[in-house]
Amino acid sequence: MAVAQKMLEYMGKSSWIRKMFEEGARLKQIHGADKVFDFSLGNPNVPPPDAVHDKLRELVHNLSPGMHGYMPNAGYLETRTAVAAQLTLDKGVHLTGEQVIMTCGAAGGLNIIFKALLDPGDEVLTPIPCFVEYGFYADNHGGTLKMVPTYDDFTLDIEALTKAIGPRTKVVLINSPNNPTGQLYSISALTQLSDLLRQKSREYGRTIYLVCDEPYCKIVYDDHQRPPGVAPF
Structure with a gap:
């Protein structure tokens, strides 16, 4: 078969994470699911609330005209408005x-952003x-992923980012x-990064965009402050 x-x-x-997940599934078939502990993918081990099941059943049986047809490309405005209201509460930005x-x-969102x-x-x-998977997303749209080192505790190294930014x-x-x-x-690091990107955008005469991937933004423990996202910066 001629594959590209x-x-x-x-x-x-x-991804080795995916390989581990597939191996875990194979081992469960042999030894039983209760004897294999899979720490690969972040699959939920708690079922959705009953209210979610009830709402899905309600929607499936809703035969209103157009209910199960195509939607606007950006999604239903009612849904987008609800999401916007929640983000306004969470992020403090209207x-x-x-x-x-x-x-x-x-993944779909990041691919759309990179395409644009x-x-x-x-x-x-x-x-x-x-x-x-970040490298695949960038490559999908003709871009190149450039990895920038962090400090030993994995906090942002603004100096390393400064050196890494170039005309492309x-x-x-x-x-x-x-x-x-x-x-x-930290808010301090995000502020420094935002200031750096504004400076470099002026220097190179083209906008450098800050994109924040936040699937874990509500999983914050101890006394740490939940991240504000990039909108305030």
Whole structure:
């Protein structure tokens, strides 16, 4: 079978997390699910609340005209408005439904952002360690992922980011709380990063975008402050 060379390269770079998950599934078939402890993917081990099941049943049986047809590309405005209201409460920045786009998960959202922003050869900078799929997302749209070192405790190294930014830098992608380190970037570090990107945007005469991937923003323990996202900066 003639498979694209790029796909063969992707397969060679496939995630070890996924490989561990598949191996775990195989071992469960042999030894039983109660004897295999899978720490690979972040699959929930708690079922959804009953209210979620009830609402899904209600929607499935709703035969209103257009209920199960195509929707606007950005998603239903009613849903987007509800999301905007929640983000306004969480982030302290006023948003409207017109400023929200519904996507198929965070991966879908990041791919859309990169599709909209990247020209061939543009760079996406991200602190390391980072989520293993970021490189694929950038490459999908002609970009290159450039990994930037952090301090020993995995906090942002603003000096390293300063040195890494160049004329082809288009996006700085951060993930806080970070996967896989759990590091939570401080408001001070985010402020410094935002100031740096404004400075470099003026220097290179093109906007460098700060994109924040926040799937774990509500998983914050002890006395740590929940991250505000990038909107306030």
